Amino acid sequence: MKVTIYNENVHEKSDPNVRAVHPEGIHGTLAAIVRGEDTEVRTVTLDMPECGLTDEVLDDTDVLIWWGHMAHDKVPDEVVDRVQRHVLAGMGLIVLHSGHHSKIFRRMLGTTCNLKWRDGARERLWVIKPNHPIAEGVPETFALDCEEMYGEPFDIAEPDEVVLMGWFNGGEVFRSGCTWVRGNGRIFYLQPGHETNGAYHNEHIRRIIRNAVKWACPVNKNLPLICPCTEPLE
Ligand code: ZN
Numbered sequence: 001m002k003v004t005i006y007n008e009n010v011h012e013k014s015d016p017n018v019r020a021v022h023p024e025g026i027h028g029t030l031a032a033i034v035r036g037e038d039t040e041v042r043t044v045t046l047d048m049p050e051c052g053l054t055d056e057v058l059d060d061t062d063v064l065i066w067w068g069h070m071a072h073d074k075v076p077d078e079v080v081d082r083v084q085r086h087v088l089a090g091m092g093l094i095v096l097h098s099g100h101h102s103k104i105f106r107r108m109l110g111t112t113c114n115l116k117w118r119d120g121a122r123e124r125l126w127v128i129k130p131n132h133p134i135a136e137g138v139p140e141t142f143a144l145d146c147e148e149m150y151g152e153p154f155d156i157a158e159p160d161e162v163v164l165m166g167w168f169n170g171g172e173v174f175r176s177g178c179t180w181v182r183g184n185g186r187i188f189y190l191q192p193g194h195e196t197n198g199a200y201h202n203e204h205i206r207r208i209i210r211n212a213v214k215w216a217c218p219v220n221k222n223l224p225l226i227c228p229c230t231e232p233l234e
Pocket residue numbers: 097098148193194195
């Protein structure tokens with residue numbers, strides 16, 4: 001499998017608290033989760049030409065992971081068009097945490113993706129689809145001692161599957177792990193991962209991300225979006 005990780009890499013440059021949690025950047029933390037014997041990882045950032053997301057890179061990507069927060073607007077629309085085209089043709093897309101407001105996630109879902117939020121909460125996650133491939137090896141429930149609360153209503157297109165539900169110590173609930181299919185591409189959204197918290201160091205979150213990469217990996221990539229005319233079958 002070939003995985004590309006996009007991280008805007010903006011918090012890391014100005015906030016020592018983020019660097020303390022992610023010494024190699026959030027992309028570095030995520031790369032260490034996903035990299036493996038059968039998984040090659042490439043990381044790209046906002047400051048690269050075309051955000052590092054050229055056709056050449058996307059042609060060579062099975063699954064794209066997306067982390068962004070402060071600089072969604074800085075991602076050029078042509079890059080969003082290109083990523084969307086590749087998802088529709090079969091590339092998997094995993095959108096993390098504040099990526100809910102990224103241009104690509106809103107484009108794929110067609111909604112505002114607005115939600116409620118409050119930092120400094122305790123979260124309890126529940127696996128509500130225990131037989132889903134993304135939940136393999138994940139306990140029925142586990143807690144994150146410090147995570148940003150994201151609350152409903154979450155203005156997303158109706159998910160195909162809600163794999164994880166989040167509950168917060170303010171009483172709020174959230175659809176924390178959701179799947180969609182768009183064209184030939186599989187999409188997964190995962191809520192935990194605020195930049196100053198340690199969610200990506202939690203073993204269960206790491207497992208969920210690895211499982212999601214496997215789940216989103218296409219069987220056939222670069223499928224045609226428009227089927228050519230054919231002769232009728234005999
Ligand atoms: Zn956040």
